Amino acid sequence: MRVVIAEDLALLRDGLVRLLSASGFEVVEAVDNGPMLLGALTRHRPDVAVIDVRLPPTLTDEGLRVALEARRQRPGLPVLILSQYVEQLYARELLSDQAGAVGYLLKDRIGDVDQFVDAVRRVAAGGTAMDSEVIGQLLTRRRSDEPLGRLTPREREVLALMAEGLSNAAIAARLLVTDKAIAKHINNILTKLGLPPSDDHNRRVMAVLAYLEAEPG
Amino acid sequence: MRRMAAPVAGLLLNAAAGVAAWVLLVLLAGCAALVPVRGLGVRPLARVRSWTHGLAAFQLARADRALGHEPAAPESAHAQEPRENAHARETAWLALQAVTGPGGVVLIVGVLSAEAVIWHLPTARPSIQLTVALSLAVVAIGAVAVAAVPLLHRTQARLAELLLRPGDTDRVRQLTESRAAAVSAQAAELRRIERDLHDGAQARLVSVRMTLGLARRASDPAQVRELVGEAWESAGQALIDLRDLVNGIHPPVLADRGLAGAVEAAALHVPLTVDVDVDLPARLEAPVESAVYFAAAEALTNAAKHSRAQRAWVRLRHSEGVLRLVVGDDGRGGADPRGTGIDGIGRRLSVFDGTLDVRSPAGGPTEFIVEIPCALSSQKISPS
Numbered sequence: 001m002r003v004v005i006a007e008d009l010a011l012l013r014d015g016l017v018r019l020l021s022a023s024g025f026e027v028v029e030a031v032d033n034g035p036m037l038l039g040a041l042t043r044h045r046p047d048v049a050v051i052d053v054r055l056p057p058t059l060t061d062e063g064l065r066v067a068l069e070a071r072r073q074r075p076g077l078p079v080l081i082l083s084q085y086v087e088q089l090y091a092r093e094l095l096s097d098q099a100g101a102v103g104y105l106l107k108d109r110i111g112d113v114d115q116f117v118d119a120v121r122r123v124a125a126g127g128t129a130m131d132s133e134v135i136g137q138l139l140t141r142r143r144s145d146e147p148l149g150r151l152t153p154r155e156r157e158v159l160a161l162m163a164e165g166l167s168n169a170a171i172a173a174r175l176l177v178t179d180k181a182i183a184k185h186i187n188n189i190l191t192k193l194g195l196p197p198s199d200d201h202n203r204r205v206m207a208v209l210a211y212l213e214a215e216p217g
Numbered sequence: 218m219r220r221m222a223a224p225v226a227g228l229l230l231n232a233a234a235g236v237a238a239w240v241l242l243v244l245l246a247g248c249a250a251l252v253p254v255r256g257l258g259v260r261p262l263a264r265v266r267s268w269t270h271g272l273a274a275f276q277l278a279r280a281d282r283a284l285g286h287e288p289a290a291p292e293s294a295h296a297q298e299p300r301e302n303a304h305a306r307e308t309a310w311l312a313l314q315a316v317t318g319p320g321g322v323v324l325i326v327g328v329l330s331a332e333a334v335i336w337h338l339p340t341a342r343p344s345i346q347l348t349v350a351l352s353l354a355v356v357a358i359g360a361v362a363v364a365a366v367p368l369l370h371r372t373q374a375r376l377a378e379l380l381l382r383p384g385d386t387d388r389v390r391q392l393t394e395s396r397a398a399a400v401s402a403q404a405a406e407l408r409r410i411e412r413d414l415h416d417g418a419q420a421r422l423v424s425v426r427m428t429l430g431l432a433r434r435a436s437d438p439a440q441v442r443e444l445v446g447e448a449w450e451s452a453g454q455a456l457i458d459l460r461d462l463v464n465g466i467h468p469p470v471l472a473d474r475g476l477a478g479a480v481e482a483a484a485l486h487v488p489l490t491v492d493v494d495v496d497l498p499a500r501l502e503a504p505v506e507s508a509v510y511f512a513a514a515e516a517l518t519n520a521a522k523h524s525r526a527q528r529a530w531v532r533l534r535h536s537e538g539v540l541r542l543v544v545g546d547d548g549r550g551g552a553d554p555r556g557t558g559i560d561g562i563g564r565r566l567s568v569f570d571g572t573l574d575v576r577s578p579a580g581g582p583t584e585f586i587v588e589i590p591c592a593l594s595s596q597k598i599s600p601s
Contacts, residue, residue, distance in 0.1 A: 054469075061473040085460050087470050089482040108456045111449060141488045215490045 034062035048124035053083040103129030128165035138212040224370040228321040235318020280374035310380040417458035487521040516544035524548025542587040550581035
């Protein structure tokens with residue numbers, strides 16, 4: 001699997017290259033600024049790009065802007081944005097094209113190597129990887145939402161993990177229950193939230209995220 | 218003669234203003250008397266006060282011209298003054314104007330009449346000496362009167378300036394206070410950051426190193442795994458501590474997207490439907506952006522926490538050198554303008570001569586209105 005990395009701090013860039021190479025990825029290019037990233041994305045057409053949100057020359061949200069621009073040129077180009085902080089506004093912008101294949105994670109998560117590598121693979125495969133912090137904020141913001149209030153505590157846990165983008169099997173493994181139990185929970189959740197059932201897991205995740213993203217009240 | 222035209226016209230206008238002052242005084246007294254009667258006089262009183270303010274502004278502008286001053290920037294020095302003080306000053310000026318306004322004209326007319334009387338004094342034995350003495354007296358009194366006209370005019374102008382414009386001493390006191398508040402707020406902020414770092418990230422990194430040190434010495438693989446796991450957890454917590462700290466100092470989204478984006482992001486943090494309407498042609502100075510951002514964020518948090526609101530709105534505009542932020546909600550109102558959070562916003566804004574007005578009648582809606590006189594920076598907002 002071919003990956004482009006964009007990170008301006010050499011320490012972290014080298015770490016990412018080492019980590020992803022050791023996990024079976026082929027790092028085709030590792031850049032340290034926005035304009036070079038755009039060039040690398042067009043040149044290599046990688047299976048996935050791992051991008052730091054803050055990049056030179058502006059040292060603002062350059063990475064995110066380049067990622068969005070690249071996805072405008074090539075819809076559905078898998079990008080995973082890394083950041084020292086998560087901002088719902090940015091999550092919304094990444095998700096707004098409904099094309100999936102996006103990730104938005106705190107840099108902290110790289111420390112959990114297995115889960116991080118899993119997230120990169122998921123995004124490359126067209127899935128999503130939203131930080132638990134983003135999902136937590138979305139759920140807090142909608143705490144007075146009535147359909148959400150009808151979920152059982154277990155269903156809320158499943159909903160949160162599902163919104164992060166985890167597969168049924170991964171959710172089952174986290175919660176130490178069977179895949180079948182998770183499938184049942186997910187059906188209940190979709191019914192209670194009034195979302196259409198679907199066999200496509202990615203589509204279900206996008207529907208759930210769109211629901212959580214909508215204005216509260 | 219032309220040199221006299223302006224002062225004479227000025228005295229006549231002043232007399233007219235004096236008559237107007239009488240009328241306004243009577244109206245003010247009447248409306249004030251009606252206020253206790255089920256608040257009947259409240260609205261007319263506000264109306265009469267705005268007329269008073271209009272007359273005062275007119276006179277002040279004339280005073281500036283008469284004294285050869287540069288016309289002051291409108292209201293800049295008033296920005297910080299409580300409204301009650303301005304009312305009190307204007308009412309005092311009104312009373313004075315009612316007396317001194319016509320005073321000049323009365324004086325001149327008096328002098329002229331006195332001269333006429335002297336001139337026509339019935340004299341028993343007209344003599345050359347007496348005629349000369351009387352002529353000299355008339356000329357002398359007339360000369361004094363002529364000289365007095367510009368003097369009177371200037372005196373009236375000076376009185377208007379004294380009463381209607383808060384003096385430099387007020388301004389100096391104001392600046393001293395806001396500077397002291399800014400310095401001590403900054404010192405307190407630095408102390409807080411130091412303490413947070415000391416008790417937070419710094420302590421956690423010490424513990425990480427300690428745990429890893431132990432792991433280095435341990436020989437049992439199971440124990441090594443456990444210690445490394447512990448260090449890993451601590452390092453993660455250190456990151457969380459640092460992130461919270463950074464967010465409190467300068468939210469990264471403010472650096473990334475400027476005020477418009479940051480306010481939009483803040484609106485996404487509260488469980489309300491927030492209508493964000495920001496129209497700024499360019500970026501503001503960074504410290505102003507920061508103060509306005511924290512004011513908006515605090516107002517939104519208040520709306521979400523205390524007002525039981527469903528919807529909120531944020532409006533941000535810059536016109537005629539003033540940035541105006543309005544954060545409103547459809548909640549139950551009754552916000553305490555002296556609450557600590559609101560008080561903090563006010564202090565933060567005062568450094569920039571900014572004002573905070575909280576309108577929150579019982580039953581709502583609540584509106585926070587922030588105004589800061591400031592220029593836009595030349596840096597255009599980049600399209601996103």
